[in-house]
Amino acid sequence: MAFLAIIFTVSVSPFYGRSIHGVPFATVEVEEISGSQPAEVLNLVQGKWKNTNRWNTILDPLNGEPFIRVCEVDETGIQPFVESLSKCPKHGLHNPFKAPERYLMLGDISAKAGHMLSLPKVSDFFTRLIQRVAPKSYQQASGEVYVTQKFLENFSSDQVRFLARSFGVPGNHLGQQSHGFRWPYGPVAIITPFNFPLEIPVLQLMGALYMGNKPVLKVDSKVSIVMEQMMRLLHYCGLPTEDVDFINSDGQTMNKLLLEGNPQMTLFTGSSRVADKLAGDLKGRVKLEDAGFDWKILGPDVHEEDYVAWVCDQDAYACSGQKCSAQSMLFIHENWSKTSLLSKMKDLAERRNLEDLTIGPVLTFTTEAMLEHKNKLLQIPGSKVLFGGEPLTNHSIPPVYGAIEPTAIFVPLEEILKDKNYELVTREIFGPFQEVIGNTVNGTTYAGLRARTTGAPQNHWFGPAGDPRGAGIGTPEAIKLVWSCHREIIYDVGPVPKQWQTPPST
Amino acid sequence: MAFLAIIFTVSVSPFYGRSIHGVPFATVEVEEISGSQPAEVLNLVQGKWKNTNRWNTILDPLNGEPFIRVCEVDETGIQPFVESLSKCPKHGLHNPFKAPERYLMLGDISAKAGHMLSLPKVSDFFTRLIQRVAPKSYQQASGEVYVTQKFLENFSSDQVRFLARSFGVPGNHLGQQSHGFRWPYGPVAIITPFNFPLEIPVLQLMGALYMGNKPVLKVDSKVSIVMEQMMRLLHYCGLPTEDVDFINSDGQTMNKLLLEGNPQMTLFTGSSRVADKLAGDLKGRVKLEDAGFDWKILGPDVHEEDYVAWVCDQDAYACSGQKCSAQSMLFIHENWSKTSLLSKMKDLAERRNLEDLTIGPVLTFTTEAMLEHKNKLLQIPGSKVLFGGEPLTNHSIPPVYGAIEPTAIFVPLEEILKDKNYELVTREIFGPFQEVIGNTVNGTTYAGLRARTTGAPQNHWFGPAGDPRGAGIGTPEAIKLVWSCHREIIYDVGPVPKQWQTPPST
Amino acid sequence: MAFLAIIFTVSVSPFYGRSIHGVPFATVEVEEISGSQPAEVLNLVQGKWKNTNRWNTILDPLNGEPFIRVCEVDETGIQPFVESLSKCPKHGLHNPFKAPERYLMLGDISAKAGHMLSLPKVSDFFTRLIQRVAPKSYQQASGEVYVTQKFLENFSSDQVRFLARSFGVPGNHLGQQSHGFRWPYGPVAIITPFNFPLEIPVLQLMGALYMGNKPVLKVDSKVSIVMEQMMRLLHYCGLPTEDVDFINSDGQTMNKLLLEGNPQMTLFTGSSRVADKLAGDLKGRVKLEDAGFDWKILGPDVHEEDYVAWVCDQDAYACSGQKCSAQSMLFIHENWSKTSLLSKMKDLAERRNLEDLTIGPVLTFTTEAMLEHKNKLLQIPGSKVLFGGEPLTNHSIPPVYGAIEPTAIFVPLEEILKDKNYELVTREIFGPFQEVIGNTVNGTTYAGLRARTTGAPQNHWFGPAGDPRGAGIGTPEAIKLVWSCHREIIYDVGPVPKQWQTPPST
């Protein structure tokens, strides 16, 4: 369409001259990244892209080639990041009384960035880049880009300042009113995992910015190239380069940065173990979205068997079971066991293949570890492999990653309830692995015949329930709760009543 | 187990204790509490009032007599409290789907309890009881009862369930809707300080109950008799005795209870030092309202001098400076220094006296400690005593408490900004002590000519800003943010579209 | 209980000395009202109770005695009411910027009045008074008092000012914010019908007052004695007598008052015919809650037959079918017709009797008119009487009112859909009369197995849907939508940017 051309005739961005295949901000060419032409990922601090002389080499998860070099900051290099955090006051880069034009600027950036992601070339660029580092099917990777686009569109124009909506209540006497505001924390940190390289960091980063914070962002180095390119898109759409710092490092370095830089709040998405350590280290100044251990329950009413089998297959094995919302346990009422549900699930699991990445490498568990887990489960009396359970074959996935068939293990309900088995069965395996039992629900819950999980969508709250540190992502409620706090100002402007006289002390 | 031997069930009915002078629930007679007739404070667990054989004796802050015996639980006695917490599931005593009639019950209890506190005899009973343990003027103590009454009235009838208001958003297709609910944490703990023996525990306790939690409540033993009597009033108004546990103990025991009982959330109101320790120990599962270090700034416009002097006097010295909101620093523009403001403040401070408790004992600092702090401040070049600074005389306040005149020390602004002095000057002295300098504002802020602080009122948010763990108190917003979390349920009830066919895997 | 006595020892109200049987504000003795000792109902204007020399005599609906004399204003007497309206400015008696202490005063009045209605003597007084003029069972009349009590408790303390909650949004530049307020209309009118003599006028009146309006209230003269006594209770609880005018008159006079007094808004609850006329006369400055024509649909799933029969009986015949929500049509799936549902409904209808007023006089239709309607329905092919259909016997209900058995007429669905029958079948008969067919739902809708109608409760919206003039009643949403409008104020306090220069004209 004619009008699309207009976007690209914008005079080139002040920051990045190279337009690669019509993607004006990009500094990499997705298909060309390889062992012989490795891509490089830089750090951004105080408005400048920087490299260090410490390179972390990432192996291509599909063939083991060293295809990305990530420039990582070590403990000696955190000072510029500490300084950058300290430049942002506790009242933030903006708040309802300070620099309100920034709310509008961020609304414009969101509209532009949302439009950019709606362009087929740009959407395709990020989809394929995601596939390179977090192998999943084109449709799954593209879904992540789509949710990110929709999220950005949601906060176009005035919608950022609408997030900062305050309320007022009449006071006790003439001249008094109390007002409640959404206030930023100021300097903050964001730490996000490998499984959604674009969506999780963008949604949390923009939420933090919208409310007036200045974030330092760290994405798992295995996939941080995606967000590094996205930062360039955001700059291209008008985001000042000083507003966000982007760091690559190991966990220990990041921990040191948090302790020295002392961000007012740290958002962590990742494993419960690290989450708990961080909460202690940072004295609770955290919001956490840890990986869920997710259940599905099929009740006594049997109908729409094909549909249900398909949903189970997708919920368990899409993204090779590495979604936050991946179904790990399935409870089925005995009525379902008399149907062909399980055999249909088996058929569906077996049509998955490496070629189109409907099954792919597991980035946080090795094949060996998953097989060991399987074997332990099989020692529970009555348990058995329903399908899968074998390593993938004919592939070049490097051994640091896992490669296993979509797998389901049956465990009898009476066994799972025994203390000695409970911990084993409920161990989080972030991979294409589910156990057919169940008990109850928690956090975001999907109910009804068509219920199916999603990966943190932009339109409804997605996050844990029951934890005072729990974070949501992407919705107006999540952004306000996670990225701002309440501040109350009571205006009491007078007049002092006529004939007022000093009363007795109290 | 040993601890069973030392806990006895009180024989009096939990609902209709002795009616003392027309106060039907009370078990003490305020004026008769004395060294010769000490009052006793019990613990409440699993619906029963219990005593132990470990008594903590409280000295009358005005004459040093051992006038209250608090039955304290030690580490061997926490088991019943741990069990009681564990009886409440994580989804709470009620939630929007469970036992909704409890919202109505709590609305009725609030209306009745609010009405009880509106009765002169009952209001007077609590006012005088507060004065016995936290000496302040009748008007100040009565103000605390009044705020508590107004708070309870606020949540009469349906207003408790209105707190649990959910929201829904249309879904993606026929049959889908997403709903966000306010969900309880389940078992929770509340720890409150000495300065507001009635208001702080009632507002937090009821907030916790409203949202569906089961709290264990610990109030500073020096003043816990007030809340012990209030629990009896609440039972009298219909609160089931099993809904709240009430414990007296030292901090170490409470810490153990928190670690073993593992409440989903702990609300702590008190010193920043303890707050930070708790946040670490409990891995951030806390909400904190720590004592503020509060500032007042008088800008260049001089008018209504009498009014301003009076507000400064009240804000600094009411309740002997032991309000959360007590003004600790006063910055005055030089225009004010040319007026009689300071001399008027001196006159107002000097009319305060022990007789009507417009000045009284300081419960957390000794006289000696406060004088030492004064002397350190006076070593700063240019600093001087504006008024006060001497120990109170002609009194029988026991030496474990403090007794000092309303005091103001002048410190030059240029000195306060020096690093070496900053920590000293900003040391929190919870007493009638202020330093005349200032810098900025934070947390709940009062602005305008008639601006004055209050002690945590029921009508506007009162609490810190800028801390992700920060708690508010008493308002609908505070109750919802502190005492509940978001839970999202997506209904997706179908139908499955006609002609639906299993799509390819992704 | 001791504390109740305290309320009554309050020094007698400035307005009314007589305490009748312990009901301190009342000027009538319910059981003594009779032809020989008729009660009198006055008007209230500009703070004074007034009578005129024009008396409208009301017949006792149970025996025809002239038992109440209502002092009615005619067209020559409206001037003081017009003047009184004109004394209230368009910005109301209060608003978020004006007299905010009135929000608190109304919160206190509500708490007190709610407590008064919770006292058995007072509740009993109003219950029996309602029974005298709008005969219904004690339980139904008492339910009306209870809802009124709960409503008043809902708006205790700060909840009135919380209704006036405003919102603010950051502006375009430093110093600008936009704020949206709930603003009163100023002078307003309220017209309410006979069927809920206490609940409808109190809920709308208080809603109007809460938001800052000054209402003139007119209740159907047949029952206005109830609200006249309630006005005295409100005054007793602290409502200034000038805040509400109370008028008795015929419709023509009221119409004249509206045209001359020109209230900014008129709330009308009553028949659709009058509603439409008023809407035209007042050029749409109305909110309407017209009588519904209510349907119930029983789908194909048959269960809990006893429960369903009971709900149908109550929904159709409680208050002799004169609730706004009374079920007028019942659609039953053929599965139900094979059950004993209809015979059970017949049994339940037949146990109703005049003695306990589970059936009673119909105040707006004569017996003759209802029988004529029945006969017209029976001319539809296939229609028949299921039960009832005969005049009541052995009673002294005067002929101006109706007296008919609980009645159900079956009409075939295919007939009801014919144009010529549709209007006949859907004619509103405000009496114990239902037609067994149905089509669809609208307005407040009750869904599910336990679904049953209520008469305008205080806890959820009750009112029509789909009409831009539609009013709700009693909930925070209803009060805000009906009794206030949006007002926006944009603060833009500067500063003017440095180096600002006059730009070209546009």
Added chain:
Amino acid sequence: MAFLAIIFTVSVSPFYGRSIHGVPFATVEVEEISGSQPAEVLNLVQGKWKNTNRWNTILDPLNGEPFIRVCEVDETGIQPFVESLSKCPKHGLHNPFKAPERYLMLGDISAKAGHMLSLPKVSDFFTRLIQRVAPKSYQQASGEVYVTQKFLENFSSDQVRFLARSFGVPGNHLGQQSHGFRWPYGPVAIITPFNFPLEIPVLQLMGALYMGNKPVLKVDSKVSIVMEQMMRLLHYCGLPTEDVDFINSDGQTMNKLLLEGNPQMTLFTGSSRVADKLAGDLKGRVKLEDAGFDWKILGPDVHEEDYVAWVCDQDAYACSGQKCSAQSMLFIHENWSKTSLLSKMKDLAERRNLEDLTIGPVLTFTTEAMLEHKNKLLQIPGSKVLFGGEPLTNHSIPPVYGAIEPTAIFVPLEEILKDKNYELVTREIFGPFQEVIGNTVNGTTYAGLRARTTGAPQNHWFGPAGDPRGAGIGTPEAIKLVWSCHREIIYDVGPVPKQWQTPPST
């Protein structure tokens, strides 16, 4: 029927019309519209563009040439529009339970249309088209396009469904919850004036669509070409052609359509006189945004004189005083009269000229009528012309329109308060005409040093206050209040309590 004969289907595709100079949806070329090549404006009904054989010729306001032919429907032609309205049920095209995917579709259309208007070619197209029919400066016309763009961006993606956010409240017992929804009206009508040919109709039209209504839209024929082209843009962005009907007609025909088509609600923006007539005719089923008579008050503090003069000039004379928010009266404290404010205002007024349309034709008053008004004002003792007051010269504005200099008349405050003058002085003259007096404020209010009016922006409520029929425009609050109503559904799904037994009748 006759009317069929005179309506022809346009052959061009509704989606891809001629692409004119890169504006893909447009069917006119702005600069080529002239007496010799008049543009044509069609009607849209039931998804088809139609013409009639009745053409209304519009004169070019700058030179009097007959430059646009508007195809108008007369009373014989309304039947297809009546039918089209009747095709939409009262529960709308969508609601939270019906076709929720339409909320998403409208979010996408808004994002796309917002992006289209952000393209320089498209923005320029509409800006120049507006200038042709409602002559104002390029900047003013462009501002209208910009606000429309920002509004559309605001409701991108999920923001349309977020407008339909519902709320729920826990019920009385297990299984009960009450939910409040925003419900559409179904068939509705929109009538908008000449002064903002794009912004007012787009904002109201989209608001109506968002909430689920089906609108018929009528824009003043003098300017309807703008909205006719915009309809084509919306279709191009995906709006189904059946969703909106677009009609050109005189007022009498539209009145007939409203009475026969019986839309559930009619939004009218225009003169108070027509508004009142419509409100009566439609029995109040209207929402009104009538032209304001706007005041500005300058208080005693004099500063920023240049800025204030400039704001006064812009507020009074931009768009030749034909904004809804145009300042018609200016009150100045005597302190300002001692300054050069008035002389500066005179200078600013005098630099306005026809060439760049900083002054232009007045579309609703003739020159003669405005001069007559001036002369009447000058008969008030003490009144005088401050500047302006003469007809424009050297122009070809046709005599059906007005052409007058920016004019200010001084009227003494004491005279304006006299009854006989009040009506004269406050007569609305929609033109570059202001009277220097004042009294109070109302409706949307701008306060503070930088306060200035805007023309109905998209970010804050703009509309009257104090009228129950009052409409706002463009903000989430306005859309929800104007274009939807409350509907309550109480779910009460059981179970019936065990051991339930039929209770006595009541």
